[in-house]
Amino acid sequence: MMLELRDIYKTYLQGRMEVPVLGGISLTVSEGEYLAIMGPSGSGKTTLMNIIGCLDSATSGEYILEGEDIAAVSEKRMSEVRLHSIGFVFQSFYLLSRQSALENVALPLLYAGVRRKERNEIARRALERVGLGDRTDFKPTQLSGGQCQRVAIARAIVNSPKILLADEPTGALDTRSGEQIMEIFQSLNDEGVTIVMITHEPEIAAHAKRTLHIRDGLLMGPDGRPIVPKKAPPVREAAAVGQPPAQKEAHSKKDAPEEPAKEAAIPKPQTVKKPRLPISPPKLPHMPRRHKDPEGSKPEPAAKAPEASPAPINEPKNVEPPKQEPPKMEPPKREPREEISGKSIIASLERMAAAGKEGAEDEK
Numbered sequence: 439m440m441l442e443l444r445d446i447y448k449t450y451l452q453g454r455m456e457v458p459v460l461g462g463i464s465l466t467v468s469e470g471e472y473l474a475i476m477g478p479s480g481s482g483k484t485t486l487m488n489i490i491g492c493l494d495s496a497t498s499g500e501y502i503l504e505g506e507d508i509a510a511v512s513e514k515r516m517s518e519v520r521l522h523s524i525g526f527v528f529q530s531f532y533l534l535s536r537q538s539a540l541e542n543v544a545l546p547l548l549y550a551g552v553r554r555k556e557r558n559e560i561a562r563r564a565l566e567r568v569g570l571g572d573r574t575d576f577k578p579t580q581l582s583g584g585q586c587q588r589v590a591i592a593r594a595i596v597n598s599p600k601i602l603l604a605d606e607p608t609g610a611l612d613t614r615s616g617e618q619i620m621e622i623f624q625s626l627n628d629e630g631v632t633i634v635m636i637t638h639e640p641e642i643a644a645h646a647k648r649t650l651h652i653r654d655g656l657l658m659g660p661d662g663r664p665i666v667p668k669k670a671p672p673v674r675e676a677a678a679v680g681q682p683p684a685q686k687e688a689h690s691k692k693d694a695p696e697e698p699a700k701e702a703a704i705p706k707p708q709t710v711k712k713p714r715l716p717i718s719p720p721k722l723p724h725m726p727r728r729h730k731d732p733e734g735s736k737p738e739p740a741a742k743a744p745e746a747s748p749a750p751i752n753e754p755k756n757v758e759p760p761k762q763e764p765p766k767m768e769p770p771k772r773e774p775r776e777e778i779s780g781k782s783i784i785a786s787l788e789r790m791a792a793a794g795k796e797g798a799e800d801e802k
Contacts, residue, residue: 440469440601440632441490445667446499448485448655459485460496461655462667467634469600472627474635474646482655483636484605490634491524491603492516504600521550525594529606531586533578533593539565540574543593550597564592568622584615591622595631602626604635608642620645 448460459482467473477483488494489501492508501508503519511519533542540561547557565571568588578586587607594602604623608616624645627633635646643649650657656664 439466440471440504441465441467442500442502443490444500444502446486446489446496446501448482448489448494449497459655460489463499463652463655463657464665464667465650465657467601467632470627470630470632472623472633472635472645472647474637474643474649475652476638476640476643476649477636477652478638481652483652486652487603487605487634487636491526492520521546522597523600525597525599525602527587527590527594527602527604527607529609531578531590531610533586533589535578538575538577539570539581539589539592542578542589543596546593546597561592561596564596565589567595568592569618582615583611584618587611587615587619588622591619595626599631601632601634604633606637607635608637608639616642 443463443465446460446463447458450457450459463486475483475486485494489496492503495509504523506519508516508519534545537545540558543564544557544561547560552560562571562574565574568591570585570588570592573581573585573589576585578589581589587610591607602623607619607623611619620642623633623635633646635642637643652658653664656666659665
């Protein structure tokens, strides 16, 4: 047995929503088998291929590859499995455009630590194996689509993998190039390489020795109905894709343990909240506003201030009486002085002369 899948579930998270893709896949592939998996777009076949190729991990379930539990290995060990045990062929080739065909094929050997002279020799033999021994120095831009796919196949088998995974290997090729690729796959399978191929074309799937169909995340049986896993899915992924609602309820009722009868809940006394009285703000004394009279009339007299409340009877002993201010002394009134002018001077001289005459007569 090459690989075995046991109740594989896969769910992707899109924000807070869970999207189930695989709803319990159980599959066994023997060593040297040529298997084709068919299904429409969105059926989950590419996700299944990524899990088999150790490019993605399952949400739950077991994956056994050559007797080793892949879910329990470390990342370093998983990289070694991808490098030495699995070869990948994709629809889009994924070749380095600035590197020659020989350098593209020798790239996995570079990661494996093989010396340059040795890896170039191994890559040359792999290109001759797919019929491109005379195109070693050509770049991908100088090759046709079928030739680029053959370079990708040579890169996938350069490490002598035990299993070859092909995801739509003829999807971007014409009919003639696709037949050439299928002939290469057949020769590799005859040499003992296990091939798992995904396709949606019945003509391509007819080259395989066994064909399985997948729809809505479940494998289809010979009668055309989905093969529902016997093991119930985990709680997080109970909504398996493609599982009828009636079967979901049957599984949940069968597998669910009997719950003890719950005691009747005693209602708690409700506390009545007292209404709160509204707190009104203190009222301020009304002050009349003064309005300007456009005709220049006198403003209205202001309202009299409220009289002070009488002093309390019990006054404190140490309160000092208010100080009385002394009366203000008014300055004495002065007679207005006459203005000094020429007439006032002549008048004063005449008065002095008359007074002098009167004094002289009195002495006589």
